[in-house]
Amino acid sequence: MDRKEENSEVIALTQALMRCASVTPKDAGALDVLQKNLEETGFACHRLIFSDEGTPDVENLYARFGTEGPNFCFAGHTDVVPIGDADAWSVDPFNGTIRDGMIYGRGAADMKAAVAAFAIASRRFIKEGNGAFNGSISLLITGDEEGPAINGTRKVLDWMAEKGEKIDHCVVGEPTNPNELGDMVKIGRRGSFTGYLTAIGTEGHVAYPHLADNPVPHLAAMVSALDNLVLDEGTEHFQPSNLEFTTIDVGNPATNVIPKSAHATFNIRFNTHHSLDSLEITVRERLEQVAKERGCHYELECRKNSAPFLTPEGEFSALIVRAIKSRLGRTPELSTTGGTSDARFIKDFCPVAEFGLISQTMHKIDERANVTDVEALTDIYADILKSYFSKDGC
Template identity: 50%
Template sequence: MTTDPVDLSARLIRCPSVTPEEGGALQLLSGVLSEAGFDCVRVDRNGVPNLFARWGARGARSFGFNGHTDVVPVGARAEWTRDPFGGAVEEGILWGRGATDMKTGVGAFVAAAVDFVRETPPDGAIILTITGDEEGPGRDGTRALLDYMATEGEAMSVCLVGEPTSQQQIGDMMKIGRRGSMTFFIEARGVQGHAAYPQRARNPLHGLIDLLARMTATPLDTGTAHFEASTLQVTTIDCGNPANNVIPARASATVNIRFNDAHSSGAIIHWAKELMAEVTQASGVIFGLRTEVSGESFLTPPGEFVALVRDAVQAETGIAPELSTSGGTSDARFVKDHCPVLEFGLVGKTMHKVDEHVEVEQILRLKAIYGRILRAYFA
């Protein structure tokens, strides 16, 4: 009997696993996988639930899947037309929080892996790393799983992340990399004073505006072979000054940067500090900089692994997927330090929205694609 990915996905949706709550989702998966012969280990860290599962011998050539069962909050529950944790299937549609991002991706690859090892036990291992922290800070989820694997001598030869990558129809896009993401929190320090006597003060806003103008005057680049141009966006400027006749002492700004493989986060930080030094010399305004790096840019170059996944997608859908590096970040940014990693999943049009849903046919098709990928890899 084959494993129904729609039923498994619906059961996962019924687990209220809003980050960082486990909600029963990993318990459910552990039961399904253990019954199929997978060795399952909970790798919880700092209250974050994670599951490691392996079928086959440790140290063997292995195919890995990565995904998450945590979901974002439902928002205004009264706006939902169905129970966000009901997992209802109506007229060929599965409804609920996580229906696209990404309990169906997990349901599809778990179902494909279970059926594969039962029907055609592979010469090698299948490893599943499933976290409850992808929608949260990301510090104790897939990172914890990779740390556990390093300690225990576990390894994936390649990994496929089941994030929703398709745009209009399943199969039209797969991710071979992602842009890096970082945020600057900038503080400008001047001297407070009366607006009528600017010579007795030093306006931090003027220096900050100058700095931001220099940052945005010229694009960071025009793109690379596999990436769009990097972007830099000023997202807020604040000084907390309620008076119209006072030059404030401090001002702040936040800048978000999405960068391609022409840069590293360190190089961009160095560039920003050089601009700050120039503005300080010109204006006397002093700058402080705090940075948060969500992930570096990475690329899995077209080659054997990319071709295997692309060909499997095309065989099942009739569509040659676009090889893309667009979009935000995913846990692939952590996996890329462990092994070659790609992302492929269903259409994500409703992810994080009220009345999140997906067509049942997509889930069935996704399981078939993942199964074909496994057969091709271990052929």
């Protein structure tokens, strides 16, 4: 098979995946498409359905070629976000239309093309060596990355641990590049902490404020106090932590009633200066100070979403950088910027880095990826495998 045919194969698989309307938590056949391709290569596939109270069931796939270590894992997801306004799209968002060298549709950037690149890069590497190499290649693919992330990667990893399935290094195919392929590799992520704040007052008539206790000014003072928090100035690898309010609600349609309570939600993206527990202490101390000054009451519910992590620079990150530089002629930045991904779960099991396509159109109308970039990404993943399983690999 020549390189042109191989590259068309990755685009065909990308299109096949994109034609499955796998909006979280629906699979819509996406994992069937991927499993068929992997089994043709010789992967042993395990379909895993997980459940949890209050969340939809989710299908996942763990596939492995080989039985020995080291086990190099590609991780990602086939679920996508909703399309939004269908009439605003210039193409069918679930067709994988190619136009002017770009493949359009939901999941093009985030991240069905990268999943296809995993499969085709693995096939190429295995076939070129006739399946003979010291170690294993695996794919961990979830249908729950864009949703609550409860019945996906985290539970697959737990299942793997129970079965004695060990992974040694992992590349996650999230779209990491701001502008051009090869711009950036993610070697860590900030943590995420969400707070649900309620200021509690006493309901009453606006004409008789002495008989009530208005929670809105109390909440405003608490919001101001938290908004003025300077958490840190960043680290060598992380930008400064930031606290952002995402909503303030009272839910009071009456103009002559002082409400009983007022609510605000905030999220903190934080670096390794903090832990989830230390942040809760910091936030509660500031709120207690305001409550004492104002003589008011509040409630705070905390959701400790994820801790920050950093994969130290070393041979693993250097191997990825070399593969990118060899193919594209540019040296990527090693970064921890952006949101979060399922790498936050994988980091507890092995060193993990993220590298995929360009992020500019993910979750947007007319999401798209450059066909040439998809083909280059496949080459890079294949080169990573060659280096990893060579004598001078990790």
